[in-house]
Amino acid sequence: MTRHILGLSGGKDSTALAILMHKEVPQMEYFFxxxxxxxxxxxxxxxxxxxxxxxxxxxxxxxxxxxxxLEVFNGVLPSPRVRWCTRKLKIEPLEKFVGDDKAISYIGIRADENREGYVSAQPNIYPIYPFKERSLIKADILQILDESGIGLPSYYEWRSRSGCSFCFFLA
Known part of the structure; x- marks a missing residue:
């Protein structure tokens, strides 16, 4: 049996994806x-x-x-060249959660974004991009959030995205 999984970051895109998919894929497993x-x-x-x-x-x-x-990496903070935080704190826990099961991982990257995100390289975890497949862009995501009544997280008042309180990758 193939598992269907969706990682929530606490941000707008993954939340809109959960809203979109929760009726389409009732067996979806959500994780943070x-x-x-x-x-x-x-x-x-x-x-x-x-x-x-x-x-x-x-x-x-x-x-x-x-x-x-941070101690293991001798105080070297994550950077675009050495992004150990995503691997150690997000990808590895995801891989442990899935184990050897086959899983389809739903990724909330929009059609107007030119990236694929950091995903597992494990062959049993297959990423799909529903927003890209449906050509959904930021305006669509905001509409999904608004119509659902969930809206945006309050931290969008002072920062551009979800992540650690001190994330080095904030725009």
Whole structure:
């Protein structure tokens, strides 16, 4: 049996994808990779998503936290060239969650984004991009969020995306 999985980041795109897919794929498993460095508003938003959609979200934790890996990497902070945080705190917990099962991983990257995101390289985890397949862009995502009643997370008032409280990749 193939599992259907959708990672929620606590941001607008993955939330809109959950809204779009939860009726189409009732067996969807939702997960959140908790780095331990998230904003309080992220957890509040995840609770709003759960309540509005009536879904369960599995919280995945890395075996070691950010501070441990910062020490292992001799104080070298993540950067575009050495992005160890995503691998250690998100990809590896996802791979452990899936194990050897076959899984289709639904990724919330829009048609107007020129990227694929960091995904597992495991052959049993197959990524798909429903927004790209349906040519959905940022305006569509905002409409989905608005019509659902979930809206945007409150941290969008002062930052551009979800992520750790000190994320180095914020625009």
């Amino acid at each position: 990779c908790d780095t331990g460095k998230e904003l309080p508003e992220t957890y509040e938003y995840l609770e709003r998503i759960k309540a509005r959609l009536g879904i369960k979200i599995e919280y995945l934790n890395a075996e070691r936290d950010f501070d441990h890996w």
